[in-house]
Amino acid sequence: MTKFNEYQLKPFLLEAVEKLGFTEPTAIQQQIMPHILKGNSAIGQSHTGTGKTHSFIIPIVERIDVERQEVQEVQAVIAAPTRELGTQIYNEILRLTEGSGIEVKSFIGGTDKQRSINKLKTQPHIVIGTPGRLKDMVNERALFVHTAKILVVDEADLAFDMGFIEEIDQVAGKMQEDLEMYVFSATIPEKLKPFLKKYMESPIHVNLGDKRPTAEGLDFYLVPVRSKKKMERLKEVMEVINPYLAIIFVNTRTNADYVADQLAKDGIKVGRVHGDLAPRERVKMMRQIRDLEYQYIVATDLAARGIDIQGVSHVINYELPEDLEFFIHRVGRTARAGMKGLAITLFKPEEDDAIVRVEKMGIPFQQKDIVKGEFVDLKERHSRKTRVRTTNEADAKAKTMVHKPKSVKPMYKKKMKWKMDEIKKAERRKNRKK
Structure with a gap:
């Protein structure tokens, strides 16, 4: 050592x-x-x-x-x-x-x-x-x-x-x-x-570029937006967590101001860090952040690479980064120096391909929903696809094993269907055990 x-x-x-x-x-x-x-x-x-x-x-x-x-x-x-x-x-x-x-x-x-x-x-x-x-x-x-x-x-x-x-x-x-x-x-x-x-x-x-730091104390929650507006979903997440300090990441300066303004309307004192801040404003903002005047900061990816903000307990990806490599930089803002952290990503169904690519970077997402002010587990995103695939496999196997009899007798179709159903049930039981 x-x-x-x-x-x-x-x-x-x-x-x-x-x-x-x-x-x-x-x-x-x-x-x-x-x-x-x-x-x-x-x-x-x-x-x-x-x-x-x-x-x-x-x-x-x-x-x-x-x-x-x-x-x-x-x-x-x-x-x-x-x-x-x-x-x-x-x-x-x-x-x-x-x-x-x-x-x-x-x-x-x-x-x-x-x-x-x-x-x-x-x-x-x-x-x-x-x-x-x-x-x-x-x-x-x-x-x-x-x-x-x-x-x-x-x-x-x-x-x-x-x-x-x-x-x-x-x-x-x-x-x-x-x-x-x-x-x-x-x-x-x-x-x-x-x-x-x-x-x-x-x-x-x-x-060490391929050894992406997924710190031991860092969890990754994936929260679907579905039919709700993203801002509503963000506020739900904020009601569940009680962060020491949370960074909400967006992709553009315009979105940073939009999210910060929406939260400010609800009386939340929120900092903002992006490239449009004048030098004096940036210095003042960083001082206020260091003095813990904010519980939430809305930031563009400037904060993911160029700024080391101490004590970040939560990272919220309001938007997935356009360059997915920045996902690693964003979540790396929390769970530093042996501390624990939680990275929460809001996503829409059409972003599933991007989520799969992030998973291939080694990010172990846990899919969560919010029910009565608490995070609850959701089934895996791909479980429906898996179920359809195993069902089709069982159907195909049953068809290959049950043949039409050479001499046709009354009720033969019902008997064939009964045999096929039995085979399908057996195959599904095997798949469930696997």
Whole structure:
């Protein structure tokens, strides 16, 4: 059993890790940390909730040399595709570096760029930022990354989808020639590979992507909408559960506002997280969420990948994600750090094919209905199909076993039907036992 002290980390770092309550590294941490400690470029492919962030910030903090130069220099750059994710990484590194003499700075889009430049009196050891702001700081000759040989690209597939790879490329191009790059992503799209090949020669590839984290304490309820309106069904679900904190996922910003407005009409104080919020509103919203001012948050998939909200006990999929891969990211918001969680998905009959595809990802749905304010078990969605199939099989077998007699006698048709019925009953009994 691997422990953090086996990595021979500096005393201050071991103490900080212990304060965080970490004892044993997760699978991604065990496989990635040794490569970063040795300086070997690597790709870490894993889903949300696997401890990915600490798999790179712990070894990077370990490798920072505060005595290296008389003049302080940038030694590591971390690029995050969203402001919230960048802020979270920054805060986690601050927790690890307290009292160590390591200086950490964050440069996040949506804030005053000139103010950031003016406050940058000395070069930090570690820089975290969104790609566009990092590029601006470098181009303004305020941030000097030519001294850094470590670059981390977090949530690389999301960065690609959001069009940030060009900015990251510009920053990487100004760093040391023997650049070490560490790329973390849930998936590695084909279009991302040219960028990786440009900076990474035969990188180590740690792929935990097929081991989707369905945490031990996480249950998956599938609740049919049927003839009811989806909003009515959502309110029924909310009456049954009493969450510590629940995220209601929708697909669009418009739907996020619609659902939040409908709930607000019922007097429910609900937060909302989506891309249309102004930077100041987003900062305020995240602070209110951290201060537990809301029991419910309506969010688009920005929160599934770019934001780590603590204490989520329930996830409700008001809509299935358009990209079903995001289902894993959504449910990964709950049942974290050994806690229990419940993921509830509302679905319509026409979405059955999509549900089957999610099941093939390893999601063990339990079908539930709501009766008198409680969840009750429903028969499996495919039970009717199975029953029809076994009935047809019994009919076919009976027909092959009962033949028309050569010499026809009175009542022969009734006798044939009686024999066939007996065979069908016997076959159905066998199927039920199976």
